[in-house]
Every structure is written in structure tokens, then in C-alpha cells.
Amino acid sequence: MSLFRQAGRVAWKDLRIELRSREIVYTMAFFAALIVVVFSFAFPRDIRIVRGAAPGMLWVAIAFAGTIGLGRAFDRERENDTMRALLLAPIPRLAVFLGKAIAIAVLVLVVAAVGTPLLALFLGAPLFENPLPLVISLVLGAIGFASVGSVFAATLLKVRSRDVLLPVVLYPLLIPLFVAGTSATEALIAERVNLDAAWYWISFLGIYDAAFLVVSIWTFESLVIE
């Protein structure tokens, strides 16, 4: 079985559990919706302010909801004590990592799929004027988040205060990703749309993803040992 099919099996296992219980998807999506609602009360709904603030709201919602989903996805392995089984499976660790990361990225994209239309609806943010670059930036953001997040969530699996430590560790590392994502979105919904800037930040996201995928793959094996 090739590496990608093995990774696909691991990802599909996680997603199938999720499809049956729908626990993480529902809680994450609802949480993201709540964040957007809180933001729409917290900030003035003037369109000039919305153009500047909506990108930040979108990516903050993704960061917060994503962290919750990430912690929960790995808690499931801990509760059933299945992480050891997963690591003992006759497939390379790389496949375990990739499978986990793919499943997380899908969950994060679900959050983005809920948060983006809600922001457009509640605040009138013109998010759908350039859908293609927006979607690409969200997909790249989800990949980067899932890649860094999976490594640290897996390392923190047995730690008592993991719920607090996960964001403490993740956010300093993810700040470039979130700033790039926010800047890309901002360039897309500005009064004068700046596609050059948007594509600059999207390529920034692509390079970030590539670099951190390499580091994650390199460190996953030495960091995640039961």
C-alpha cells in the first residue's frame, strides 16, 4: 500500500468516526458561528470598518474553533487509548501524521465554510467578490494549521494541562500564518481590490505550509513517542 493510501486510510478513519458522531463538526461550527455573532456585536457595523475588521474576525474564528477541534480530535485517541495502537500499526509514522493532519484540515475547512458566509451575512462583508483566491488562502491556511497543530496536539496528548498549553504553544508559531491569511483576505475585500497583494500573501502561505510540513514530518517521529 502506498504512503498516500495509508495516510488516506488514517484520515478516513477519523472522518468516519466524525461522520457518525458529528460531535466535533457540530461543536466547532456552532462555536465559530457564536464567535462571528459576538464580533458583530463587539464592532461597529459600518462598512468601512467591516472591510478592515472582517478578515481578522474570520481568521480569529478559524484559530479559536480550530484549536478546540484539534484538542478534541486528539482527546478521542487518548480516551480510547488508541494512540498507541495507531503508532504500532504497520505503517510509517509519516502516514499516521499525514492522515491526522488531513482529517484536521478538513475539519478546519468546515469551520471556514460556516464562518465565511455568516460574516458576509451578518456584517455585509464583501467576501465573495473574489472567491477563488479566498478559497485558496483558506485551504492553505487549514493545511498549515493542521500540520503544526497535529504535531503539538499529539505531543501534548498525555499532559494534564494540554487544553491551555496547546494554544500557548501554537499561536506564537502560527502568527505568520494568520497574519498572511488576514492580509490576503483584507486585500481581497478592500475598497480597491489589490489582487497582487492577495497573491503575494497566498504564495507566502504556500511557502509557510511547505516549510512547516517538512519540519512537522521531520519532528513528528522524535516528538510523538508513547
Place this chain on the structure above:
Amino acid sequence: MSEATTKPSYAVPVFAALSAIGFAITIWLVFTYTPLAQDLFFNQKIFYYHVAHAFMMFAAVALCGVSSIAFLKFRKPKWDDIALASAEVAVALGAVVLITGSIWGKAAWDVWWTWEKRLTMSLLLWLTLVAYVIVRRFAGSSADRMAAGLAVFGTVALPFIYFMVDRSDRHPQAGVAAALEPKMKLVFWLSVATFLCWFLALVIARIQSARAERELRELRERGLDTGVLT
């Protein structure tokens, strides 16, 4: 045997004494020997401490990154001791850099904080270091691995932070040390040497205490295993 490894070392008192002497000399020279700067006058004097601390912070960060990679590669606890010591010292040095920088910024640009390239980078770097120290303290048995991973990821994140922050640059340029008057340059490098001694004294002392802590823990575990301790 592990007991023999914690010998008292003369490095710490020697470096501490050198830095004390150096500090007394530099602070005298800073106020009496160096000329006033052209546009900032007296306010520029903080430069001798701010930049020297920034140099030492980056030295500590580099040391932490390198020894973290070495720890993940070779799994020798001595690398972990060095990484922990340099990270904690870097947090302290970084706090000095941010505070003195803020004071200087108020004098030079009349703002306490601005989102300029080097300020943003120093702040994000410092936040990563604080996260490192928090992880070390609260992540239990996997703390060493976790923290080493954070250090490696943080090192990779640095160039991204660099390209992320805007290029609008009001900060004194990096070549500031080269463009100084000879008298200023002399005192500046004296100050860097002073704080290098101080940095070495702190790091070595912390490495020794980290090693002592680890050995005590190991001995305790061994005592518990053999039933000597209960």
C-alpha cells in the same frame, strides 16, 4: 557515576566578576567619555545597553535553537539543560530589550510602541520564548520533547516573521554600530563584552542548576526503585 558530574566550576564567579568590573567601567565611560549624539543628545546613552542586550538575546536564542536540535537528534540530557538555560536567560534579556527599547522609542519617536519590523520580531520571538518556558514548567514528563519541538518550529518561523512584517522602517539601521564615532564604538563594544560575560555567567549557572536538578531527580527515582527512599 552521576554524582561526580556536578563539580563547582569557577566559570560563573569569574564571568560574574568580569561583568561587574566591566559594568562599572562602561557606565562611567558612557556618561563621561562618549560624546553626545547629534540628534538624540543624552537619550542616545540607552543605546549601549539596549543593543548589547539585543545581541545577547539573539545569542541565547541561537544557543537554544541549536541545542534543541541537538537534543532531538542525540537525546542527550545535557543538550536539554543548555536549551532550558539559554531559553530562560533569553526571556530575561528579551524583557530588558523590550523595556529599554520602549524607553528609547518614547524619546526618539515619541511613542512607547510602534509595529515596526524589529520591534515586532523581538516581541514575537520573546513570546515564543515565554511559551517555551511555560511549556517547560507545566508540560510534565513530555516537557523536554515538547519544548525542543517548539524551539525547532520557532527557529523555522523566524524568517516568516521577518518577511511578514512591513518594510516601513523607522528603526535605527542595523549598520548603526559601524557608523558610530570611534569613541562611541569603543564603549559600545566594551558594553557588548560586559554583557557577554554577564550572559555567560547566567547561562552557565543555570546549566549547572538544571543539571543538579536532573541528577537529584534521577537519584531520587533510583532511591525509590531500590527501596532506600519511601
